[in-house]
Amino acid sequence: MSKVQQLSVSKTSVSKVAILVLAIVFAAGLFVVGFDQGHIFSIVYGEQAFVDLTIHELTHDMRHAAGFPCH
Template structure:
């Protein structure tokens, strides 16, 4: 009995799915560290998140150190 196997290879360019996943990581990570002012936690905390600013405070020192606008 013979067994056939098919291998799909793409030469030169990375798969779109991988690029899309990494692009999401890029955008989300950049937003968390550089720009969040309570937006992400507001999904579960409501408007209080804009006062508490947990993520802003957590990333505060890196935000300044990496050159992002702050305050």
């Protein structure tokens, strides 16, 4: 007696490179919106960036609304 089985095979195959790219996007985006206090622009503008807080002010309202500590 033969037995026939119908199997539904669902594959999820994404590359490790794609995972790595998205992990970097995650970390960078989270830092920009949640934690930057002038750090990113300080690469170009030096100490003045910590006074201007350009990204901090731009993300200020979302930072509060999304639950991140702001100031």
